[in-house]
Amino acid sequence: MATSIFVNFSSSDLERSKAFYTALGCEINPLFTDDNAACIVWDENIYFMVLTKEYFSTFTDKTIIDASTSAQVSLALSRDSREDVDKILEAGLAAGGSEPRPVQDYGFMYSRDLDDPDGNSLGFLYMDPVAAEKGPEAYMAEQGAQA
Incomplete structure (x- = not known):
């Protein structure tokens, strides 16, 4: 079985993020996309889960950084x-x-x-x-x- 990678990003504008990643040639998996998250399919083993900041915060007790000013x-x-x-x-x-x-x-x-x-x-x-x-x-x- 191949390992799949799921990278979680937070976004302040989910629709803008979906448009950006589809412009790079990615697809959106509608089965795992709703108002809180979008599953961006990079290839058959790499997926980006773009999450609203509010939804992302439910996955961790740590502070969610502002990626425009900090790098994680x-x-x-x-x-x-x-x-x-x-x-x-x-x-x-x-x-x-x-x-x-x-x-x-x-x-x-x-x-x-x-x-x-x-x-x-x-x-x-x-x-x-x-x-x-x-x-x-x-x-x-x-x-x-x-x-």
């Missing part, structure tokens, strides 16, 4: 190419997201960050398959030898 977690999702990273950022920016920091280009890895309209952070990255397999130091050494 940052998710990183891989893409198949640099172009795919840029494409999903363009879609997210057009749907009301923001890019909180400049592109990070390390040669073997290319990444960009995207904050959703509530400030929840998503990272999108492409890593060269050789670097992913051998590690960045071996990859960079090989690149230097080829130069």
